[in-house]
Amino acid sequence: xxxxxxxxxxxxxxxxxxxxxxxxxxxTSLHPGGAPVLLKHRFSxxxxxxxxxxxxxxxxxxxxxxxxxxxLRCGVSVPGLRFVDAAxxxxxxxxxxGRSVRFLLGSGDEGEEADGNEDGVVADEExxxxxxVSKEAxxxxxxxxxxxxxxxxxxxxxxxxSNMMLRHPSSISDxxxxxxxxxxxxxxxxxxxxxxxxxxxxxxxxxxxxASTHPDSSPLFGRVxxxxxxxxxxxxTAIGRRLExxxxxxxxxxQVDS
Amino acid sequence: xxxxxxxxxxxKPERPYLALGLEGSANKLGAGIIRHEIDGSSIVLSNVRHTxxxxxxxxxxxxxxxxxxxxxxxxxxxxxxxxSGVSMHDLxxxxxxxxxxxxxxxxxxxxxARTLSLLFGKPLVGVNHCVGHIEMGREVTGAQNxxxxxxxxxxxxxxxxxxxxxxxFGETLDIAVGNCLDRFARVINLSNDPSPGYNIEQEAKKxxxxxxxxxxTKGMDVSxxxxxxxxxxxxxxxxxxxxxxxxxxxxxxxxxxxxxLCFSLQxxxxxxxxxxxxxxxxxxxxxxxLIVGGVGCNLRLQEMMGIMAEERGGKVFATDxxxxxxxxxxxxxxxxxxxxMGFQTPIAKSTCTQRFRTDEVHVAWxx
Numbered sequence: 020x021x022x023x024x025x026x027x028x029x030x031x032x033x034x035x036x037x038x039x040x041x042x043x044x045x046x047t048s049l050h051p052g053g054a055p056v057l058l059k060h061r062f063s064x065x066x067x068x069x070x071x072x073x074x075x076x077x078x079x080x081x082x083x084x085x086x087x088x089x090x091l092r093c094g095v096s097v098p099g100l101r102f103v104d105a106a107x108x109x110x111x112x113x114x115x116x117g118r119s120v121r122f123l124l125g126s127g128d129e130g131e132e133a134d135g136n137e138d139g140v141v142a143d144e145e146x147x148x149x150x151x152v153s154k155e156a157x158x159x160x161x162x163x164x165x166x167x168x169x170x171x172x173x174x175x176x177x178x179x180x181s182n183m184m185l186r187h188p189s190s191i192s193d194x195x196x197x198x199x200x201x202x203x204x205x206x207x208x209x210x211x212x213x214x215x216x217x218x219x220x221x222x223x224x225x226x227x228x229x230a231s232t233h234p235d236s237s238p239l240f241g242r243v244x245x246x247x248x249x250x251x252x253x254x255x256t257a258i259g260r261r262l263e264x265x266x267x268x269x270x271x272x273x274q275v276d277s
Numbered sequence: 278x279x280x281x282x283x284x285x286x287x288x289k290p291e292r293p294y295l296a297l298g299l300e301g302s303a304n305k306l307g308a309g310i311i312r313h314e315i316d317g318s319s320i321v322l323s324n325v326r327h328t329x330x331x332x333x334x335x336x337x338x339x340x341x342x343x344x345x346x347x348x349x350x351x352x353x354x355x356x357x358x359x360x361s362g363v364s365m366h367d368l369x370x371x372x373x374x375x376x377x378x379x380x381x382x383x384x385x386x387x388x389x390a391r392t393l394s395l396l397f398g399k400p401l402v403g404v405n406h407c408v409g410h411i412e413m414g415r416e417v418t419g420a421q422n423x424x425x426x427x428x429x430x431x432x433x434x435x436x437x438x439x440x441x442x443x444x445x446f447g448e449t450l451d452i453a454v455g456n457c458l459d460r461f462a463r464v465i466n467l468s469n470d471p472s473p474g475y476n477i478e479q480e481a482k483k484x485x486x487x488x489x490x491x492x493x494t495k496g497m498d499v500s501x502x503x504x505x506x507x508x509x510x511x512x513x514x515x516x517x518x519x520x521x522x523x524x525x526x527x528x529x530x531x532x533x534x535x536x537x538l539c540f541s542l543q544x545x546x547x548x549x550x551x552x553x554x555x556x557x558x559x560x561x562x563x564x565x566x567l568i569v570g571g572v573g574c575n576l577r578l579q580e581m582m583g584i585m586a587e588e589r590g591g592k593v594f595a596t597d598x599x600x601x602x603x604x605x606x607x608x609x610x611x612x613x614x615x616x617x618m619g620f621q622t623p624i625a626k627s628t629c630t631q632r633f634r635t636d637e638v639h640v641a642w643x644x
Contacts, residue, residue: 041555064552064588071545176496177495179496224496227446228496231437231446234439
């Protein structure tokens with residue numbers, strides 16, 4: 020494929036930052052001396068049938084780009100879109116200088132080995148101070164941002180604390196002093212829907228992610244819901260009810276004596 | 278995240294322990310006897326199973342399944358005792374499935390367990406079926422701290438151990454993967470002998486064309502009922518041929534057969550399962566995967582999981598049909614572990630429940 024050469028060349032000249040479950044993440048710039056750009060390359064999965072793999076990769080890159088654009092248009096804070104090559108599974112987005120919420124809550128970064136990186140786990144209080152936020156305020160921001168996204172009828176599909184970032188105070192220039200910016204990232208499984216059900220599932224997925232990644236901080240999810248409730252206004256009633264119903268189906272009588 | 282090796286709370290036994298396990302949460306009735314040796318190893322003394330097989334196109338109903346279990350219980354348990362060469366009097370405890378599963382079959386087996394317990398004066402241990410699968414898988418494969426994919430006719434869960442609890446990271450939002458495959462087997466009238474899932478697997482080997490089906494992963498969860506409906510609907514499509522037509526020159530080749538649908542269904546749902554497992558592995562930072570449950574003996578699923586694990590520099594552990602498919606020995610294994618930690622179920626509390634989540638169990642025997 021002749022048209023794939025520029026993208027391949029670009030990937031080759033970029034620095035590999037990390038490899039997630041589905042994609043390799045690179046740092047590059049699109050022109051010499053330009054602002055850094057994050058490249059997300061969805062590499063092919065050999066375990067899947069090749070036809071299925073190709074169509075999934077294409078659909079996800081396009082879907083992610085569309086969701087990001089829609090978010091940007093509706094004022095949800097997400098990284099800006101810079102580059103799309105769906106056939107090769109490459110998406111280029113704005114490089115965000117900051118940390119994931121998972122890291123800030125003291126559970127380390129995704130895929131990070133526990134041994135040999137003690138400082139990241141211990142220093143979460145200091146880190147939060149550096150970013151100038153309390154855990155509670157951070158959780159409320161998360162809730163507000165998710166609400167903005169849901170009000171725009173976008174469902175994230177994979178809400179976890181690893182998929183939210185707080186921009187480092189030093190890299191915010193156009194915001195008033197003392198304001199933080201929380202961004203939602205990784206829209207690979209996002210889709211458009213106005214259904215109460217889908218939005219409630221989104222929250223349910225996040226609640227479960229909280230319970231499994233931060234087992235000691237269950238009240239934090241309550242804070243997220245507070246921020247969410249406030250921003251959603253009257254739409255919350257239906258979503259809140261659906262969320263409760265969903266929990267009943269999944270776990271009808273809570274704890275059973277063991 | 279790799280945790281530092283902590284001392285296991287489970288002491289090495291001062292003498293060999295023996296347990297009988299009784300399982301009957303679905304259409305399989307199983308009895309097995311396990312022995313825990315003083316060096317910490319376990320020996321499977323017997324593992325007997327009898328399956329309630331329905332005619333093609335029919336599923337198993339709770340009431341009929343319970344009747345089957347009641348009819349076969351004594352024979353299956355007698356075989357387990359005879360094969361093991363031990364006597365009922367040598368047992369330390371009798372373990373039975375408390376749940377989850379179908380109500381009527383669970384009750385029938387619990388009743389047998391209670392009766393034996395009173396007859397021989399042996400303590401009862403109620404076991405969570407899912408934990409039974411996980412513990413047997415760990416024992417057979419030797420996997421230390423794997424991500425567990427538990428796939429069967431009634432359950433689809435991605436599980437990881439943390440702080441004396443098997444936490445569920447992802448699961449199905451509607452029907453189980455085995456249920457999805459079994460019900461499609463019914464639609465195309467495949468035999469239920471030895472199991473519908475096995476026949477789907479054989480049929481899928483003949484399939485070549487990948488028919489597009491919905492692909493529904495939601496975070497670490499999957500949704501399967503829509504895929505079943507979509508596949509079912511395709512059997513009414515005008516391109517559907519019940520038999521592969523003889524190839525002719527210039528003939529229309531835009532068609533698909535039952536084998537193609539089995540192939541497409543397997544490829545799609547297994548890709549979804551491997552995807553959520555991989556996501557959980559990345560999330561936790563684990564490199565081992567253990568597949569348990571009836572669907573776990575599907576070789577295509579094992580192969581796909583193997584490729585994924587290899588790409589991540591990890592390893593896949595799976596067992597064969599003796600331990601994958603519901604059996605009594607796994608109930609004995611999990612039950613004996615908790616018995617050795619001092620857990621017993623008094624007769625008055627020896628109930629069963631259709632809903633009993635994996636994360637409700639206190640895993641006292643692991644660090």
